[in-house]
Amino acid sequence: MLGLAGMESSDAELVTRVLHGDVNAYGALVSRYRDRYARYAVHMLGNREDAEEALQDAFTRAYRSLARCEEPERFGAWLFRILVNRCRTSGARRVRRGQTFVHDEGALLNASEEHPAEQTMWREEIERAVGELSADQREAFLLKYVEELGYDEMSEITGVGVSALKMRVMRACDRLRILLKEVHSG
Amino acid sequence: MAEWGRTTLEMFVEELQRPVRLDESFDRRVMVKVRRLYAAQRPRGVRAVFAAIAGVSRRPAWAAALAASVVAVASVGIFRARALQPNAGATRLEPVTFVYVNKTARSVSVVGDFNNWGVGDTALVATNHQGVWSVKAPVATGLHRYAFVVDGKEWVADPSALRAPSDDFGLPSSMLVVEDASK
Numbered sequence: 001m002l003g004l005a006g007m008e009s010s011d012a013e014l015v016t017r018v019l020h021g022d023v024n025a026y027g028a029l030v031s032r033y034r035d036r037y038a039r040y041a042v043h044m045l046g047n048r049e050d051a052e053e054a055l056q057d058a059f060t061r062a063y064r065s066l067a068r069c070e071e072p073e074r075f076g077a078w079l080f081r082i083l084v085n086r087c088r089t090s091g092a093r094r095v096r097r098g099q100t101f102v103h104d105e106g107a108l109l110n111a112s113e114e115h116p117a118e119q120t121m122w123r124e125e126i127e128r129a130v131g132e133l134s135a136d137q138r139e140a141f142l143l144k145y146v147e148e149l150g151y152d153e154m155s156e157i158t159g160v161g162v163s164a165l166k167m168r169v170m171r172a173c174d175r176l177r178i179l180l181k182e183v184h185s186g
Numbered sequence: 187m188a189e190w191g192r193t194t195l196e197m198f199v200e201e202l203q204r205p206v207r208l209d210e211s212f213d214r215r216v217m218v219k220v221r222r223l224y225a226a227q228r229p230r231g232v233r234a235v236f237a238a239i240a241g242v243s244r245r246p247a248w249a250a251a252l253a254a255s256v257v258a259v260a261s262v263g264i265f266r267a268r269a270l271q272p273n274a275g276a277t278r279l280e281p282v283t284f285v286y287v288n289k290t291a292r293s294v295s296v297v298g299d300f301n302n303w304g305v306g307d308t309a310l311v312a313t314n315h316q317g318v319w320s321v322k323a324p325v326a327t328g329l330h331r332y333a334f335v336v337d338g339k340e341w342v343a344d345p346s347a348l349r350a351p352s353d354d355f356g357l358p359s360s361m362l363v364v365e366d367a368s369k
Binding site for chain 2 (some may be wrong): 023024026027030031034035036038039042043048049051052053055056057059060063064122123126129130142145146173176177180
């Protein structure tokens with residue numbers, strides 16, 4: 001798709017190339033952000049299939065709207081905002097369908113290959129605990145602690161006020177503490 | 187936060203921060219869609235596709251196949267082989283029912299130039315437990331390419347409709363002609 005030269009280019013350079021008709025330059029952006037954002041989508045949606053669909057849709061939507069990306073040097077942040085919104089939509093649709101949160105089987109499989117059984121059990125506990133959080137709390141917790149964003153960035157991405165986000169993170173932590181304690185005491 | 191053991195939080199987050207790796211086919215799927223969008227935006231490319239389709243449409247076999255496709259894509263009298271003209275001046279929307287049979291599919295959507303090849307934009311609904319999926323969607327009058335996407339990944343042409351000539355992307359697709367029902 002693109003050689004190393006494409007991978008070394010800045011986001012702004014690649015976006016400019018795409019907007020000038022070099023569609024292959026978009027492949028470098030896909031490769032650059034694929035795995036990093038897949039992590040968020042998998043944890044947010046709870047399974048790899050939905051996560052891949054959401055991420056694929058986010059990349060496609062971003063391409064369609066690329067001319068509206070006002071800060072090409074921050075393409076990654078812009079794409080992430082699209083993905084966060086897409087995950088919200090997908091999560092709401094899943095709730096309407098009455099589906100329950102399921103584990104990321106692929107991640108569990110990888111964990112079992114790379115780590116001993118205890119690690120796999122720990123991983124399962126974590127997946128289950130994250131799935132027990134409400135969508136709002138899960139989103140805030142993942143953005144804060146896993147993606148390591150500041151509250152201002154989180155507010156910009158989600159459109160939610162900083163105070164509300166802090167409350168969601170705090171409640172998520174409280175809930176996780178209870179859930180994990182239940183697991184260890186059980 | 188303070189009373190929650192920090193070690194537990196760190197372990198928890200550390201596990202969640204493990205990379206999630208997607209296989210290379212993800213990039214290919216995204217870029218297939220992106221290239222389709224790019225081609226759809228290029229006037230020259232679009233005209234070339236229509237010219238190719240219109241050329242093939244004069245074959246008698248296509249007319250017979252087109253009639254057969256009514257079973258799979260039931261609609262309001264939209265199929266007539268003679269009407270294989272590009273979308274010139276066509277803006278009227280007509281309801282088209284897309285039907286696909288697959289007993290093992292967990293999800294089916296229809297993608298085409300009429301919805302910018304957006305997977306998931308037009309989802310089919312399982313109408314019974316026999317694997318029959320369908321959706322009615324408004325499609326502009328004229329000539330279109332379309333395909334079904336099964337389980338969000340597998341791209342298949344409509345087995346009951348005309349197969350479109352292969353395009354630059356190597357993915358199967360079918361042809362659809364929507365005529366103005368008011369005429």
